Amino acid sequence: MTPSTSKRPKQAAGQTPDPIEIQSAALIFKTTRDDHRIAWLAALAISIHILESALPSPIPGIKPGLANVISITVLMLYGWSAASWVTLLRVLVGSIIIGTFLTPTFMLSLSGAVASLIVLWIAYHLPGKGFGAIGYSLLASMAHMAGQFFIAYLIFIPHPGLFRLLPPMMTMAVIFGIVNGIIVNTLIKRLNDT
Amino acid sequence: MITRADIFAIAFAILLLPSLYINLWGEAAAGDSAAILIGGEEYLRVSLTEDQTITIPGKLGDSIIEIHNNSIRFVSSPCRGKQCVHSGWLKEGGEFAACLPNRISVAVSRADMRYDTINF
Numbered sequence: 372m373t374p375s376t377s378k379r380p381k382q383a384a385g386q387t388p389d390p391i392e393i394q395s396a397a398l399i400f401k402t403t404r405d406d407h408r409i410a411w412l413a414a415l416a417i418s419i420h421i422l423e424s425a426l427p428s429p430i431p432g433i434k435p436g437l438a439n440v441i442s443i444t445v446l447m448l449y450g451w452s453a454a455s456w457v458t459l460l461r462v463l464v465g466s467i468i469i470g471t472f473l474t475p476t477f478m479l480s481l482s483g484a485v486a487s488l489i490v491l492w493i494a495y496h497l498p499g500k501g502f503g504a505i506g507y508s509l510l511a512s513m514a515h516m517a518g519q520f521f522i523a524y525l526i527f528i529p530h531p532g533l534f535r536l537l538p539p540m541m542t543m544a545v546i547f548g549i550v551n552g553i554i555v556n557t558l559i560k561r562l563n564d565t
Numbered sequence: 566m567i568t569r570a571d572i573f574a575i576a577f578a579i580l581l582l583p584s585l586y587i588n589l590w591g592e593a594a595a596g597d598s599a600a601i602l603i604g605g606e607e608y609l610r611v612s613l614t615e616d617q618t619i620t621i622p623g624k625l626g627d628s629i630i631e632i633h634n635n636s637i638r639f640v641s642s643p644c645r646g647k648q649c650v651h652s653g654w655l656k657e658g659g660e661f662a663a664c665l666p667n668r669i670s671v672a673v674s675r676a677d678m679r680y681d682t683i684n685f
Contacts, residue, residue: 499570506571509578538585545578556566 409445409453413460416441420465432540435547436512438465439487443508443555448562451495455488475527479519486518487511504559505552512548516541597675599637599655601630604668613637613673623667630671642667659683 420438428434438461446454462484466477490510494502502510520540524533601609601621608621611632618640619630626643636656639649644666652662655673659680663670 494570497570500568502570502574503566503568505567506574509571509574513578513581534589538582538589541585542582545582548578549575552571560566 405449405453408449409456409460412441412445412453413457413464416457416461417465417468420461421468424465424469432536433543436515436551437554439508439511439515440551440554440558442487443504443511443551444558446491446495446507447504447555447559451488451492454491458484458488478526479523482522483515483519486521487514490514503552504555505549508552508555509545509548512544512551513541516544597635598673599632600672600674602670602672605670611637621669623664623669625667628664628667628669637671637673638662639664639671642669 416438419441423434423437426434439458442454442458442461445457462477462480463472466472466474466480471477471480487510491507491514494507494510516537520534520537524530597613598610599613600607601611601619603621603623609619611617611619613632613635616633617631619632621628621630623643628642628649629640631638631640636654638654639652639662642649642664644664646666649662649664649667649669649671655662655671657680658673658675658678659682660673661670661683
C-alpha cells in the first residue's frame with residue numbers, strides 16, 4: 372500500500388518531518404510518480420463512468436461497468452492498492468459530477484465497489500500463479516453485484532422478493548465480467564506493444 | 566492469457582448461475598405456500614407441498630390446520646360459527662379463510678395468484 376495521495380503533505384508519508392518542509396508543506400505538495408499515475412487513471416475511469424451513465428440501458432440496473440476495465444488494468448499493472456485508489460476515487464468523483472453523491476445510487480455503487488475490492492484483495496493475495504485479467508474481472512463483477520444486492524436488501528428494499536432479481540442480474544454480471552476481462556487483456560497487450 | 570485460476574473462476578460462475586436460478590426462481594420460491602396469520606401478523610409460513618397438521622394458538626384456544634394434497638383447511642377452531650371450517654379446502658392463490666373470534670387467518674399464495682383480493 373505504497374501510494375500517498377497528492378492531497379497529503381509529505382510528512383504524512385512516514386518519514387521524519389523536516390522542519391523546513393513542514394513550513395512549506397501548506398503550500399507545496401510533493402507528488403510522486405504513483406500519484407500522477409493514479410490521478411490520470413482515475414480521471415480516465417471517471418470519464419468512462421460518466422459516459423456510461425449517459426447511455427440508456429434497456430433494462431434498469433444492468434450496465435457493462437466499463438469503468439472497471441480501468442480498475443482491473445491498474446490491478447494487473449500496479450497492484451491492489453493503486454486499483455483501490457482508482458476505484459474509490461472513481462465512485463466518489465463520478466457521483467459528485469453526475470449528482471448522485473450520497474443518494475441510493477451512490478450507496479449501491481460504493482457497496483459494489485467495496486465488495487469487489489475485498490474480493491480482489493483476497494484473489495490478489497492467493498498463493499500460486501494467480502488469476503489473470505479475466506478471473507479478476509469476473510470475480511470483481513460478481514462481487515459487485517452480490518454486494519449491491521446485500522446492501523439493497525439491508526437498507527433499501529428489505530423484502531425477499533428482491534432476490535428474484537438476482538439470477539438474471541448475476542448472469543449479466545458474469546457475461547460483462549468475462550467481456551471486460553477480455554478487454555483488459557487486449558488493453559494490456561496494446562500497452563506492452565507500445 | 567488465461568491462467569488456470571481463471572478457468573476455476575469461470576467454472577465457479579457457471580456452476581453458481583444454475584443454482585441461483587433453481588434456488589431463487591424454482592418451485593420453493595414460486596410461492597406455493599400459505600401464510601398463517603394471528604391478528605393480522607404473519608405467524609407462520611408453510612409450504613403446501615408437505616402434508617402436515619398444525620396447531621395454532623389463537624385468542625380463544627387452539628385452531629387445528631391441515632395441509633394435504635397442495636391444499637390447506639381449518640380442521641377445527643374453538644369458535645361458535647365455524648365459518649373457517651366451512652370455508653373448506655383452500656387451493657388457489659389468493660384464497661383466504663379466517664376465524665375471526667380466534668383471530669387466526671390463512672392465506673394461500675402462489676406464483677400465479679387466482680385472486681388478488683377477496684371481499685366478503
